[in-house]
Amino acid sequence: AQSVTQPDIHITVSEGASLELRCNYSYGATPYLFWYVQSPGQGLQLLLKYFSGDTLVQGIKGFEAEFKRSQSSFNLRKPSGHWSDPAEYFCAVGAEGGSYIPTFGRGTSLIVHP
Amino acid sequence: DGGITQSPKYLFRKEGQNVTLSCEQNLNHDAMYWYRQDPGQGLRLIYYSQIVNDFQKGDIAEGYSVSREKKESFPLTVTSAQKNPTAFYLCASSTGIGELFFGEGSRLTVL
Numbered sequence: 205a206q207s208v209t210q211p212d213i214h215i216t217v218s219e220g221a222s223l224e225l226r227c228n229y230s231y232g233a234t235p236y237l238f239w240y241v242q243s244p245g246q247g248l249q250l251l252l253k254y255f256s257g258d259t260l261v262q263g264i265k266g267f268e269a270e271f272k273r274s275q276s277s278f279n280l281r282k283p284s285g286h287w288s289d290p291a292e293y294f295c296a297v298g299a300e301g302g303s304y305i306p307t308f309g310r311g312t313s314l315i316v317h318p
Numbered sequence: 319d320g321g322i323t324q325s326p327k328y329l330f331r332k333e334g335q336n337v338t339l340s341c342e343q344n345l346n347h348d349a350m351y352w353y354r355q356d357p358g359q360g361l362r363l364i365y366y367s368q369i370v371n372d373f374q375k376g377d378i379a380e381g382y383s384v385s386r387e388k389k390e391s392f393p394l395t396v397t398s399a400q401k402n403p404t405a406f407y408l409c410a411s412s413t414g415i416g417e418l419f420f421g422e423g424s425r426l427t428v429l
Contacts, residue, residue, distance in 0.1 A: 213358070238417055247322075247408055247420035255416075294360065296418075304349060304368070304414050305376075310360035 206231040206297050210309035217285045218317050225280040225312045227269075227295030236298040237278040238306065239269055241291045248294060254278065265289070285316045320345045324409050324421035331396070331403065331428050339394045339424045341409035349414045350392040354378060355406040355423075364407075367392055368414060396426060404428045 207230040217223045229235055236255050240248040252263025259271040265288075269280045278295060292313050298306040322343045331337045343350065349368045353361040363376030367386040381400025386392055392411075396403045406425050410418040 236416065240420075245406075245423070245425070247324075247422045248410075248418075249420070250417045253417055298415070304412065305351075305363065305366060306412075306418060308353075308361040310358065 206235065206299055206307045208295050208297050208307050208309035210293075210295055210312050212312050213310075214313045214315060216315040216317065219287055220284050223282050223285045223289075223314065223316075225293050225295075225314065227278045227280065227309060228276050229278060229295070229297045230276065231297055231299060233299065234273075236306075237269075237271060238296040238298070239263065239267070239278075239280050240294045240296065240308075241265075242294065242311075243291050251280070251293075285314075287316060287318065290314055290316050322409055322411055322419055322421035324407075324424050327422065327424060329424060329426045331426060333428060334398045336395055336397050337426065339396070339407055339409075339426070341392045341394065341421060342390055343392075343411045343419075344390060345411055345419060346389070347411035347413055347419070348389070349412045350386070351410045351412075351418065352376075352382075352384065352392070352394045353408040353410065355408060361408065364394065 209228045238253045239251040242248045254271045292311045294311045295309040296306045325340045351366045352364040365384040367373035383395045409421045412418045
C-alpha cells in the first residue's frame with residue numbers, strides 16, 4: 205500500500221530565507237506526486253505535480269519540488285519565504301491502475317516570521 | 319468557471335440529527351471523494367465514487383452515507399451513528415488519474 209510521511213509538523217522560517225518541506229513516500233512503482241496548500245478554513249489548492257520526466261518541477265507561488273527516486277522523497281522548496289506563504293502544506297501520492305485514491309500526508313504547517 | 323461547490327459552508331447539528339452536506343461539480347469528472355479533516359490528522363477518506371451509481375467505503379465510513387445518482391453530485395449524510403461528527407469536511411473530484419480538485423469545505427459543529 206502507498207503511504208506518505210511528512211516528518212515535520214511545523215516549519216518556521218524568516219521572511220526572505222529559503223524553506224524546505226520534506227515528504228517521503230512508499231510505493232513500489234513510479235508514483236504520481238503532488239503538493240497542495242491549504243489556507244485556514246479553505247479547501248486544498250494544487251501547488252505542483254510530478255508524473256514523469258524532469259525530476260525538478262516548478263509550481264505556482266514560486267515553489268518547486270524535486271523527485272528523488274533513490275531517497276523516495278519529493279521535497280518542496282522555495283528560495284525566499286514570503287509573508288503570504290504561511291499555510292498548511294500537504295504532500296500526496298497517487299498511483300495508476302485500479303481505484304485511484306491518492307494518499308495524503310498529515311501536513312506541515314509553515315510559519316514565516318517577519 | 320468550472321469547479322466544485324460545497325454547501326453549506328457552516329452547519330450546526332444537534333445530537334441525534336442527521337445532516338447532509340452537498341457537493342456539486344461541473345468539471346465532468348468521473349471520480350468524487352469525501353474527506354474528513356481534524357487538526358493534526360491530515361485528510362481521512364470517508365467515501366469515494368468512481369462512477370455514477372457506485373461508491374466505496376474509505377477508511378472511516380462508519381456513521382456516514384453517500385449517494386451518486388448523478389455524475390455532478392455526491393452528497394454526504396452524517397448520521398446520528400457518527401459519534402464525533404464535529405470536523406471540517408472536504409469534497410474533491412478527479413478524472414480518475416492525476417490531481418484532485420477540492421471544494422472550499424464544510425465545517426460541521428455538533429451542539
